[in-house]
Amino acid sequence: MVKIRWNLKSRPGRTLGGNIAIFIFLCLVGIVMVLPMVYIVSSAFKPLDELFMFPPRFFVRNPTLDNFKNLGSLLGESSVPISRYFMNTIFLTVVTTAAHIIIASLAAYVLEKRDFPGKNAIFSMIVLSLMFSGSVTSIPNYIILSKLGWINTYWAVVIPQIGSTLGLYLMKQFMCTVPDSLLESARIDGASDLTIFWRIVMPIVKPAWLTLIIMLFQSIWGLTGSNVLFDEQLKPLNYAIGQIISGGISRTGVGSAVTFLMMLVPLSVFIITQSNIIETMASSGMKD
Amino acid sequence: MKKSLAKKNGLFARILKNADCYLYLLPYCAIFFTFTVLPVCISIFFSFTYYDVLQPPRFIGFQNYINLFANDDIFILSLKNTLVISVFTGPIGYLMSLIFAWMIAELTPKLRAVMVTALYAPSISGGAFMIFSLLFSGDSYGYINGVLLKLGIIRTPIQFLTDTKYMLAIVIVVMIWMSMGTGFLSFVAGFQTIDRTLYEAGYVEGIKNRWQELWFITLPSIKPQLLFGAVMSITGSFGAGSVSTSLFGFPSTDYAAHTIVNHLEDYGTTRFEMGYACAIATVLFVLMLSANKLVQKLIGKVGM
Numbered sequence: 001m002v003k004i005r006w007n008l009k010s011r012p013g014r015t016l017g018g019n020i021a022i023f024i025f026l027c028l029v030g031i032v033m034v035l036p037m038v039y040i041v042s043s044a045f046k047p048l049d050e051l052f053m054f055p056p057r058f059f060v061r062n063p064t065l066d067n068f069k070n071l072g073s074l075l076g077e078s079s080v081p082i083s084r085y086f087m088n089t090i091f092l093t094v095v096t097t098a099a100h101i102i103i104a105s106l107a108a109y110v111l112e113k114r115d116f117p118g119k120n121a122i123f124s125m126i127v128l129s130l131m132f133s134g135s136v137t138s139i140p141n142y143i144i145l146s147k148l149g150w151i152n153t154y155w156a157v158v159i160p161q162i163g164s165t166l167g168l169y170l171m172k173q174f175m176c177t178v179p180d181s182l183l184e185s186a187r188i189d190g191a192s193d194l195t196i197f198w199r200i201v202m203p204i205v206k207p208a209w210l211t212l213i214i215m216l217f218q219s220i221w222g223l224t225g226s227n228v229l230f231d232e233q234l235k236p237l238n239y240a241i242g243q244i245i246s247g248g249i250s251r252t253g254v255g256s257a258v259t260f261l262m263m264l265v266p267l268s269v270f271i272i273t274q275s276n277i278i279e280t281m282a283s284s285g286m287k288d
Numbered sequence: 289m290k291k292s293l294a295k296k297n298g299l300f301a302r303i304l305k306n307a308d309c310y311l312y313l314l315p316y317c318a319i320f321f322t323f324t325v326l327p328v329c330i331s332i333f334f335s336f337t338y339y340d341v342l343q344p345p346r347f348i349g350f351q352n353y354i355n356l357f358a359n360d361d362i363f364i365l366s367l368k369n370t371l372v373i374s375v376f377t378g379p380i381g382y383l384m385s386l387i388f389a390w391m392i393a394e395l396t397p398k399l400r401a402v403m404v405t406a407l408y409a410p411s412i413s414g415g416a417f418m419i420f421s422l423l424f425s426g427d428s429y430g431y432i433n434g435v436l437l438k439l440g441i442i443r444t445p446i447q448f449l450t451d452t453k454y455m456l457a458i459v460i461v462v463m464i465w466m467s468m469g470t471g472f473l474s475f476v477a478g479f480q481t482i483d484r485t486l487y488e489a490g491y492v493e494g495i496k497n498r499w500q501e502l503w504f505i506t507l508p509s510i511k512p513q514l515l516f517g518a519v520m521s522i523t524g525s526f527g528a529g530s531v532s533t534s535l536f537g538f539p540s541t542d543y544a545a546h547t548i549v550n551h552l553e554d555y556g557t558t559r560f561e562m563g564y565a566c567a568i569a570t571v572l573f574v575l576m577l578s579a580n581k582l583v584q585k586l587i588g589k590v591g592m
Binding site: 014018019022023025026029030033034036037039040103104106107109110111114115116117119122125126128129130131132133134135136137138139140141142143144159160162163165166168193218227259262263266267270271274275277278279280281282284285286287 | 299302303306308309310312313315316317319320322323324325326327328330331334341388391392394395401403404405406407408409410412413416417418419420423465468470473474476477478480481498510511512513515516519520522523524526527529549552553556557562565566569572573576577580
């Protein structure tokens with residue numbers, strides 16, 4: 001506590017009172033933000049009688065793993081084995097992420113480090129595309145996917161995700177921090193662009209591709225694919241799990257276990273990679 | 289004449305000289321054009337047609353737009369709801385992200401990491417916001433009703449999730465809870481990169497307190513992040529739709545929480561009136577772009 005105060009006081013223009021007020025305020029807001037999630041954690045471990053208790057109680061009294069066991073047996077009963085859903089999600093995540101990182105980084109590299117006609121036009125279009133959400137393009141995308149004959153194949157999920165513009169944008173902005181002199185000296189030594197890209201730029205921008213991996217992982221993890229995938233065999237884990245909670249009040253216990261697990265995965269991934277993500281975000285800014 | 293020819297030759301020479309760049313760009317651009325640029329063009333094109341996927345599109349001029357604005361009361365309602373949601377969640381979420389990022393910036397690194405996680409978590413926790421349907425549930429198991437009943441403020445539970453008076457407000461609360469996303473991280477990172485010597489110089493030049501410091505030094509220094517954060521927050525708030533559907537079902541009671549995105553999905557994926565759906569998408573596209581351009585202009589005034 002002493003150390004914190006010292007750190008807070010170390011800058012001019014600060015009053016101790018102001019610092020303490022801000023600190024307390026931050027703690028309160030933090031608690032309010034986290035409260036719903038604490039409730040999810042606590043519910044996942046509640047036995048049935050506590051889930052339906054009146055008046056409802058916030059914290060669990062007699063924690064149990066029953067909800068998770070029930071989830072396990074429910075998943076074991078499904079007509080398509082759970083491992084299949086799981087493998088679908090793994091496949092979608094790995095293929096999309098790998099392809100996106102390589103293809104978007106390659107594009108980001110030439111957009112940032114090379115000079116050629118049309119470069120600014122392409123980048124402005126990418127920035128412009130950040131300004132509207134996927135719902136604008138969802139209907140025509142469906143039409144395009146069906147004309148290509150990709151509906152009900154993995155490609156309908158994978159390919160559009162590879163073109164994610166936020167990933168390319170962050171990658172390009174982060175490559176700004178790679179000094180040009182480094183690339184210049186490599187070029188003098190006779191390195192080709194591909195070598196420079198793969199051997200020099202990619203290792204330096206590791207925080208950026210970690211960030212891209214996390215962001216894609218999060219979006220694929222939350223995907224149900226229900227509008228482009230119709231075969232039960234092709235559907236991702238998130239879809240199967242959604243079906244389980246849609247069982248209504250009888251699935252309350254299992255549902256709370258599911259909500260907990262679906263929240264836990266992206267959250268722990270973020271906690272592990274936080275410093276890399278923040279480093280990437282430092283160069284996310286837009287020029288006027 | 290000669291000059292423009294030389295310029296043209298120069299352009300060709302530059303294209304040829306950098307031919308490999310286009311090769312590197314090709315895979316990404318092929319996907320980008322097919323799934324982002326082309327859809328926007330298609331959307332604008334189909335918005336002037338009647339198209340039900342089975343028969344070829346039939347050109348009908350502005351009829352879709354006329355129907356939208358003159359004959360479709362539910363669209364007008366959804367437009368109004370979307371604007372209300374955006375006006376609240378956009379600026380409030382944005383300012384909250386900014387203010388908290390600013391406060392967090394002065395904590396020690398460990399505390400900072402904890403606070404960033406706590407505030408960012410709601411935006412990535414998937415379906416966790418469904419917990420609000422329990423909080424606002426209309427029977428006595430709903431927490432808020434439970435508390436109000438116990439305190440004797442109300443006698444019968446309030447039907448938060450089906451009473452049209454409360455629904456829009458609940459969407460706004462939930463969306464604000466989830467609003468500290470990518471933009472927030474950008475601010476947090478931005479504050480860490482500001483050159484410390486700028487502050488020392490600022491205090492020499494007569495800045496007195498943290499508020500002046502914020503306006504004259506801190507905010508102008510992170511202007512690029514401010515612009516990026518605004519884009520994220522506008523796109524997010526206008527694109528709202530899934531929160532409403534998950535909390536209130538589809539359609540919500542009397543369409544009280546119906547947004548443009550819900551309307552778009554209704555016509556595009558349920559009724560298969562693609563032409564009409566594309567007209568809705570085009571309206572949404574224009575709305576998002578103009579809001580972005582407007583806000584970018586406003587942010588340009590920071591620190592002046």
